[in-house]
Amino acid sequence: MPDVRAIDYAGSERLTMNMGPQHPSAHGVFRAILTLEGETVVGVDAVIGYLHRCHEKLAETLAYVQYPSIASKTDYVAAMSSELAYVMAAERIGQFEVPKRAQYLRVLMSELQRIASHCLWLGTWCMDMGGALGGGATIFLYCIRERELVLDLFESLVGARLLYGFHQVGGVRYDIPEGWTAECRKTIALIEQRLDEYEAMLDDNPFFTMRTKGVGAISRALAQDVGVSGPLLRGSGLNWDLRRNQPYSSYDDFQFDVPVQAAGDCFARYRVRMVEFRQSIRIIRQVLDGLPAGPISSRPGVKSLAQVKVPKGEAYARVEGPRGEVGCFLVADGSNKPYRMKWRGASFSNLAVLPHILIGCGVADVVAIMGSVDPVFGEVDR
Amino acid sequence: MTAGHDRLTDVRAREMLATVAGVTVSGTGATIVAEVASDHWREAAQFAKDALGCAFFSFLTAIDWKDQGIEVVAWVDNLDAPFAVELRTKLGPGVTACASIAAVYRGANWMERECFDMFGVRFDGHPDLRRILLADDWAGHPLLKSYAVDTPHPPYR
């Protein structure tokens, strides 16, 4: 029974409309059963679970050496930060030491992944709002063009474009080939220049601001109460970023500032993410300048299943992914397979805020709000 | 913020939490692990939110300890004086009912539905307890250790 708030229009009967699961702006597989009064939404029931593969049961049957490349399939748009969460949880239980170079590489890859993920967010959001045959598609193609450059970097480093298996317990599996750093510097310089173009096209563009200012406002209390995190939390005025508040993998060696907007509406989230673009570029430059030499893993490469054994214990490792706090709560029983793994997906909680803020907005706003929440359904359904 | 009190640090929070009935505190540094008796579950959550100011709800899940029964874990954060409270309650062998904290934290609504979906834990007081990820007519609760033990080594192709 959707939580329907009684808005009494005189006699106009209600229209129940299905948005999804294969709706063009559904960002993957999500179905919202909207009850409409004319154009405004009066009731929302979200149906998820279409992409459910039970990662948590899989984690109980796959060893510590196998699961990182499967962990990247939870949030397939930000694979690096998903793997990092799992690997850090195991390292925290077993007190495995990670060499300095591996920590720097992890930071570098997470920030590159943030840029690529934010590119996809901006592109699909504008495509939702602007129409596939209109201005939205233009910005979508610009963003995809930039994202391809970052994916090429990942491809020359790891060999794959989206799902890497880059991390392993105790460090990373690949080192940077020569000539990669120069290519990386060239790419982020180009992206920085292209960012100014996106902002010129969108920032004070009346069509864009009309669609986003004051739409889908999330209050500070509601944000914390539902567990919304990342750009949504910082868009609602909360200065909370795991990279700075609870630094992991030597994030405290780098200077970067955390954007916070007070309004909490779609435009605030847009501003937060655009500033995050630039901060990630700033971090990448600092990492590339200070990359130490040395080994990339404190344990030998994967040779057999029983190679990594994590002693008995529990740990909750939190990573600041592009969509928010990606956490992996790991219970280890000393064997080479975890006893229980809970995956805290950022998009799951970010999506849980939708039924609270969609009541009362128009159908077109539902699309704009969905885009600004930027859910990825591999992470929602796990 | 909640009831005006001085700069709440994790040390003070630990003492305040210890005074609550049915709660034994452990854990080091900024993470306070609170073992809660299952009948004090909702009061402990309410206390954490109001007195300790843990407004940020991170997640709620369960662990199936086979014969010792199911243990429900909730992780809440105080973002200003950064410390985290890990509320844990053992439901006892064979018990699958637990108090719902969806009234305290709205984020727990979906998390508890997922816990019911995966573990079969019935949260009484939950406004709309039904399966969230699996189909409504799905038989069994996958994350229980007793589930699908007989199926051969994956893949299930």
Added chain:
Amino acid sequence: MSWGALPPAVQALVMGGVILGALTGILAYVTLLERKFAARLQSRIGPYRVGPRGLLQPIADGVKLLLKEDVIPETADRPVFNLAPVVFLIPCLLIFGVIPFAPGIGVADLDTGVLFFLAISSVEIVGLFMAGWGSNNKYALLSAMRAVNQIISYDLPFIMATLVPVMLAGSLRLSEIAAAQSRLWFIAYPVIGQIAFVFFIITAVAAENRVPFDILEAESELVAGFRVEYSGMKFAIIQLAEYAHVLGTSFLGALLFLGAWAGPGPIWLGPVWFLLKALLVFLLITWVRWSFVRIRVDQILRVSWKLMLPASLLLLLATAATIVWRTPHA
């Protein structure tokens, strides 16, 4: 049998046939022009596989739509559903009847040319709403309702914007308006011309439901608007009608503001200049289309009633004032 000896009726018939044939050819290749132009705007190539460098693409599209099965939904209101594309197409082709492509060439150069053009071009809403209603589909109905009030609310400013050159030229006959611009194109008119041209483009974009006002088939919400149940030949007719309407408006814009066939070179080059100017206006509309995000339907209506209508009324008053002030008192 020289051209003059033919009875006027046959003359008009032959001229109509010639223009219709030329028009379908131009329309087909206008779609390709738009796709290639939009592709370049988005740093990609556009259709290149069919024929040399993609030139046969429109023909391929036409044949494909012809061969596609023509599905009629079972619960559709059959007569309304089948008639809608035709009612949608007729006005869009009729508007070309009144446009003079060169001093002598033109099907019918009515003395109330502009009035005829505006009246006929707003009849297409009937066909559109029939399509929305006929297909008995929730999304189509919602989008048809939106379309009706959007087009009506933007027709008024559109009429005001087209009246400015009419007042400057002092006549409704299109060829006279073109002739009046021999000295000075109306777009070059000191202040009034530029504002009128900008208004014309904005309302033209809105009247044809192009982005940023294309709430009508906002696929992220309404999946394809009123066309969702159409397929095969009927879908091709609706597409053709829509492009015909845009092309008709850009021909009108070229005639009203850019001095239809005025241009250097011999006299018979007139129609070519006219076509080039029309394509220029068409590309301008397309350029606007590919640069903006769509705005919400209630915002569109608010913009139209609160901003466009008062502004265009003001513009008309200003034009009248300048005309009275500039013409020496008789």
Added chain:
Amino acid sequence: MLDRKRGIFAEAWSIGKAVGQAMRITFVNFFRKPVTVHYPTVTRPFPNRFRGLLALTYDKETGEENCIGCRLCEFICPPAVIKVEMLKAEKRNYAKTFTLELYACEFCELCVQVCPTDAIIMMKSFDLATGDRREMLLDKDRLHAIGLQHEPSWATGNLLRDMQQPPKKESKAADAADTADKAKATDKAAGA
């Protein structure tokens, strides 16, 4: 769109400026070279470490099959798509059958990493589209054929493991020591 305080003209002016700016960007882009290529005729270059199709290799000098049927790749593969049967012989062992279900392979490169004799590697090619799923069930000689068709990418078992070599023994004596002999132990087990 119409906030009263700035008056109609300032409002119209800012809208005009923003509209002009947005259209300038699309216009500037009109003259940039398009990034898309005519795919089938023009293909983008493969990076050196490309993870493409899987293939079995032959030993360079002796021309023999590298695979010794040790089934390490079968155990490590997360979706368990590889099935190997060992054929015992006097000097060394061979793989009697080696099937790989390509339609379920995730290209995670763990099998290449664990292979002690660099038998299974990945090629710089990805287009093996077939009309029939059964063709995606690759057997030994199909895998060998693919190995000869395309250009192999950089990664082989030993190269990957050397890259991940943990710090030298003297710097972290205790930890490195036991992991090193554990690694040797598994080598011996694999080699036997």
